[in-house]
Amino acid sequence: MCREPRARGHELRRSEQSAAREIPHHFATPRQAYESGKLGMWIFLATEVLLFGGLFAAYAVYRGNHPEVFVYAHRFLDARLGALNTLILITSSLTMAWAVRSAQLGNRRLLTLLLALTLLGGGAFLGVKIVEYEHKWKHGLLWGEQYRPHHPETAQEHSSAPEIPRETPPGDRTNIPPAAIGPPGLASSTDEERAAHASAKEPRNVHLFFGVYFAMTGLHGLHVIAGLLVIGWVFVRARGGAYGPSNFEPVDRAGLYWHLVDLIWIFLFPLLYLIH
Amino acid sequence: MSEIRSEREHESREAESLGHIVPLRVLLAVWFALVLLSLATVGAVRVELGSLNLWIALGIAFVKATLVGLYFMHLRYDQPFHAIALVGSLLFVVLFVGLALLDTAHYQHELIPGYAPAVRP
Numbered sequence: 001m002c003r004e005p006r007a008r009g010h011e012l013r014r015s016e017q018s019a020a021r022e023i024p025h026h027f028a029t030p031r032q033a034y035e036s037g038k039l040g041m042w043i044f045l046a047t048e049v050l051l052f053g054g055l056f057a058a059y060a061v062y063r064g065n066h067p068e069v070f071v072y073a074h075r076f077l078d079a080r081l082g083a084l085n086t087l088i089l090i091t092s093s094l095t096m097a098w099a100v101r102s103a104q105l106g107n108r109r110l111l112t113l114l115l116a117l118t119l120l121g122g123g124a125f126l127g128v129k130i131v132e133y134e135h136k137w138k139h140g141l142l143w144g145e146q147y148r149p150h151h152p153e154t155a156q157e158h159s160s161a162p163e164i165p166r167e168t169p170p171g172d173r174t175n176i177p178p179a180a181i182g183p184p185g186l187a188s189s190t191d192e193e194r195a196a197h198a199s200a201k202e203p204r205n206v207h208l209f210f211g212v213y214f215a216m217t218g219l220h221g222l223h224v225i226a227g228l229l230v231i232g233w234v235f236v237r238a239r240g241g242a243y244g245p246s247n248f249e250p251v252d253r254a255g256l257y258w259h260l261v262d263l264i265w266i267f268l269f270p271l272l273y274l275i276h
Numbered sequence: 277m278s279e280i281r282s283e284r285e286h287e288s289r290e291a292e293s294l295g296h297i298v299p300l301r302v303l304l305a306v307w308f309a310l311v312l313l314s315l316a317t318v319g320a321v322r323v324e325l326g327s328l329n330l331w332i333a334l335g336i337a338f339v340k341a342t343l344v345g346l347y348f349m350h351l352r353y354d355q356p357f358h359a360i361a362l363v364g365s366l367l368f369v370v371l372f373v374g375l376a377l378l379d380t381a382h383y384q385h386e387l388i389p390g391y392a393p394a395v396r397p
Binding site: 030031034035038039042043045046047049050052053054056057060061064065079083086087090091093094096097098100101104105204245246248249252255256259260262263266267269270271274276 | 294295297298300303304306307310311314317318321324325329330333334336337340341344345347348349354355357358361362364365366368369372373376377380381384389390
């Protein structure tokens with residue numbers, strides 16, 4: 001008896017398409033369901049911050065110990081492209097926040113348009129990133145042992161760098177370290193000598209910078225791709241009219257993720273491109 | 277005055293809808309501020325200030341991140357627990373980075389450039 005009007009109401013809402021969300025039975029009110037989902041998303045975002053925190057720690061330790069490497073190597077990054085990407089990502093964050101707003105207000109056409117613009121912004125970001133990566137790949141500015149620069153600017157300098165043995169020969173183990181400069185056993189470590197060593201053209205271990213650069217921008221790039229996939233899914237569903245004022249959670253959650261991606265880039269840009 | 281009235285309007289609409297609807301004016305103003313601050317970061321790097329440059333860049337980035345969090349991510353209008361989750365995770369990152377730096381700075385001056393000791397298995 002009681003079921004009849006309910007079922008009819010259900011059909012009515014289906015036909016309206018912007019169906020009021022049906023909440024799982026363990027929630028008392030739609031508001032509680034909404035808040036719980038949002039809390040879960042925020043806890044996920046906190047773990048994302050911790051994930052990137054590890055990379056920021058690696059950055060801080062390497063830069064603290066080898067400032068000369070960072071000052072030297074950041075010149076190979078194009079700050080104009082980095083700034084362009086910053087503007088692109090900030091603008092796509094705006095369109096995403098605006099998309100959430102239009103979903104809340106039930107403006108479906110504006111919602112799909114803004115989601116499309118957000119996708120466009122993310123795609124443009126990746127496009128610029130590919131141009132940057134390709135440039136580094138061509139010039140051998142890569143991580144670890146893959147670092148073989150043949151940039152016209154560095155080619156000469158690199159070949160003239162002194163060869164320093166990095167390991168003691170096997171069977172010749174001793175507690176007396178070989179000296180980096182000067183006769184064995186008389187390692188110099190005064191600040192002046194170290195500074196002189198560092199300023200001599202290309203500093204050692206430049207690959208550290210590119211290792212950090214590719215790890216940080218690479219993980220960030222993966223997040224951009226993941227964000228685009230999620231927003232693409234939301235976009236397809238939004239075109240079908242799935243979202244309305246009482247049912248916009250997926251738009252909101254995708255937006256939160258996208259803003260986090262923007263947030264991380266806000267820190268990556270000055271730390272990698274604008275080293276003084 | 278009009279600000280207060282529009283806030284009230286929003287509150288009444290909020291009761292119908294789930295969550296707070298950020299006014300478009302606020303979204304656009306935040307975007308504009310973010311663009312200005314980005315340009316400021318690029319400009320600030322050209323001024324020679326020694327080690328202060330890094331802190332200025334980080335400070336501007338922090339202000340930008342705060343704006344994104346408060347308005348684009350709704351933290352200003354949400355229940356405070358979401359902000360606690362975010363700020364808490366950031367505190368742990370600061371703790372992590374800070375202790376890593378303390379540790380590495382502590383023995384850095386004892387290292388000999390170009391030498392890694394042979395480790396006996």
